[in-house]
């Protein structure tokens with residue numbers, strides 16, 4: 001039996017401000033089952049981080065739910081009150097590591113003080129009549145950190161005394177303290193050098209193998225990184241999902257012209273799982289989401305476009321090659337192109 005950890009239906013989330021309205025997430029439906037390690041991939045600006053924010057039920061300022069539903073562990077996230085989300089959902093059900101969170105650690109606090117702050121926020125003030133409460137909490141944290149390859153001394157450090165990779169592992173460590181049902185990580189490896197990236201990928205594999213987290217939503221623009229850890233891959237383009245398939249199929253048999261372009265920009269996979277990116281990169285850029293096109297959002301960059309693509313957004317068709325959904329008119333007749 002599969003268990004749906006996340007179920008999203010026709011989700012829309014827009015930024016509203018003096019700049020106008022940005023249609024960052026624009027009709028996204030997806031399901032994450034227990035045990036899945038799902039990749040969300042796509043170029044910068046395609047709405048990946050906004051989608052993660054919307055899943056938490058408490059998105060960042062200016063980003064608002066405009067339509068659709070998010071269920072996490074069968075709870076309708078936008079019907080819960082903020083206090084419940086803060087205390088009962090974040091960390092305990094959803095471990096969330098936002099993009100660049102390793103750089104937002106308070107610089108004037110030692111790691112142990114930061115952790116005690118998080119504890120206070122999640123479970124309230126320390127219980128009365130419990131001697132050595134802080135010591136007990138930090139002992140538990142140290143044991144958990146050890147599983148992520150972090151020694152106890154890091155608790156005594158200030159953020160600036162630690163490397164980027166260590167800070168990232170600390171943030172992941174804090175987010176997994178309560179063995180959440182799902183871990184959502186947003187571009188965790190992006191600011192790291194290749195060796196540190198590899199260590200962090202091993203940490204995620206270890207979290208899964210030891211059962212600390214069973215289910216992971218891994219967001220990254222870096223497909224070779226995703227290919228090392230994820231079993232399913234969702235490709236986002238301009239606020240919408242354009243293709244969903246097994247990670248293997250995305251890499252070996254990409255179907256949507258956008259996915260093909262992303263994969264073709266990777267020159268080759270190295271035997272160690274890393275990859276080289278072609279120097280020329282990807283031509284063109286995604287459309288302005290303040291004023292998204294009415295037809296296929298990839299139309300302007302697509303070398304296989306048809307006349308109808310300009311005015312009509314494609315529904316999902318099933319590709320014959322790998323029996324997976326592709327939002328592209330080329331697959332309308334049930335064939336491949």
Ligand SMILES: Nc1ncnc2c1ncn2[C@@H]1O[C@H](COP(=O)(O)OP(=O)(O)O)[C@@H](O)[C@H]1O
Pocket residue numbers: 015022023024042043044045046047048049050051062289
């Ligand atoms: N705070 C914000 N205010 C206004 N627009 C934003 C904000 N953050 C992101 N956006 C816009 O929302 C769209 C999606 O961005 P984002 O979710 O960060 O994409 P990704 O994570 O795929 O790079 C982009 O057009 C981006 O410019």
Ligand SMILES: [Mg+2]
Pocket residue numbers: 045048049050099186187
């Ligand atoms: Mg992002």
